Amino acid sequence: MKVAYQGVPGAYSEQASRALFGPGCRTMPCETFDAVFEAVENRTADRGVIPIENSLGGSIHLNYDLLVRHALSVTREAYVRIEHALLAPSGLKLADVREVRSHPQALAQCSDFLAAHRAIKPVVWFDTAGAAASLAENPEPDKESAPGSARVAAIASEAAGKLYGLKVLKKGLQNRAVNYTRFLCIARAPERPAKGAVLKTSLTFVPARNQAGVLHKITGLFAERGIDLSKIESRPDPEKPFDYRFYLDISGGAQDAPVRAALQGLKKMTRDLRVLGSYARAELPKAGRRK
């Protein structure tokens, strides 16, 4: 089982891959989310793992767009707690750090720390673990051109720090203690879920235009069959501002008779309906305390 993810070893997406397929699974780093989808489509990888929403940042529209564009199935989900650490080469002290590298989202999530440490310049890297890796490879990047000017740290997971031999200068760097990301697994075909698993199904569609109360009719298709909605989101299409695309997560599998009946009704009220996949429901991680 070879699992493609965006980033480099130590990425949160790699953590999610191991949470989904066991610590021994073979993982395949990709530069972009597009490359993850392509790797699965081209059979270079058996599965892909992508982040789909974050508890602070909300839905990751880019990956919803890619799910709509590619004919792949969502087969699993997992939640990963995001705990950012300040990582540095050994010998560097917090007071001496002058630059910190990380993903723009991670830097934004640590803005309180950065505001309290104005001497540290936050530099964007398009990958948290990649920032740690680059630092481990070249711990004093500007030493020759500007001696002593670049005492660099990275923000990534503790696991990434361990992998690249960096020291943890500070844990729990993010503004809010509770911060998790939901990941989805994508595959070329549906997977048979474990026996007794509680299933959920993800779908997306654009409701038929200008039809009064269409959303009420849609929720009715599910309510009258005892199907729960665990997520609903409408998003104006940036290219066609009067079209709203909906994202729904419902209880049950797409092959269950009540869900099938509801989807048949849904097809008549919407266009571009895509059943993204059915999979075992994961539990949200327990709220933790800030360390």
Add this chain to the structure above:
Amino acid sequence: MKVAYQGVPGAYSEQASRALFGPGCRTMPCETFDAVFEAVENRTADRGVIPIENSLGGSIHLNYDLLVRHALSVTREAYVRIEHALLAPSGLKLADVREVRSHPQALAQCSDFLAAHRAIKPVVWFDTAGAAASLAENPEPDKESAPGSARVAAIASEAAGKLYGLKVLKKGLQNRAVNYTRFLCIARAPERPAKGAVLKTSLTFVPARNQAGVLHKITGLFAERGIDLSKIESRPDPEKPFDYRFYLDISGGAQDAPVRAALQGLKKMTRDLRVLGSYARAELPKAGRRK
């Protein structure tokens, strides 16, 4: 009329303030969104203007949280097209730029440009216009310690560049041509909308727990009265993962009889219901072409 916004002069939020209150309105820059809410509450400002959602990034949960926490009214909305430009002190050429400063979200929105220009180090500033302002103030920040090493540019609006006397090196820097942000105006009390304005109302609530089909009952309250929903979003509370908070925008004003009746029904099915305000509906900006 004094309008508080987060950022410094030239910020997109300031553009939104002028779109809402005319080019001559007095604006008051604040360091944080919290400070904008406090300025309105403390009567230091008459109004506040905050971003609430972006066409690519989605809802800005932080500002929804602040709306829930503060007893202020939403009284207007406006859409602003986000067009990032690469700004630099005169004399600096694109090929010589080695560092670019901007908000993490803006840097993320320009990731294609940054990927194609690896020699440029993207540095986080917590404000697009602030990055332009700091650059105008000190165009060669590290000249003494490292001569020639810091040829710095900023990513912000063209308007910010004009304000701070910076040159536009490149326009339309963002990955996707269509990129807009929706802003809300907050006030201590509701405003009387212009006669003939088409109203909408924003609300938020947590549905009563474990009640099957509760969302269908809620959409029914609106559908049976001919009230349209232009936005619906559910978001798990990061602190209490089994509670979902909903954000809804509906057609009509909170004082209209049908809306009042629907809200009375809604109160019985939900907790923590907050009517954030009623205001004239703004039109989405027309989709433009990439330059």
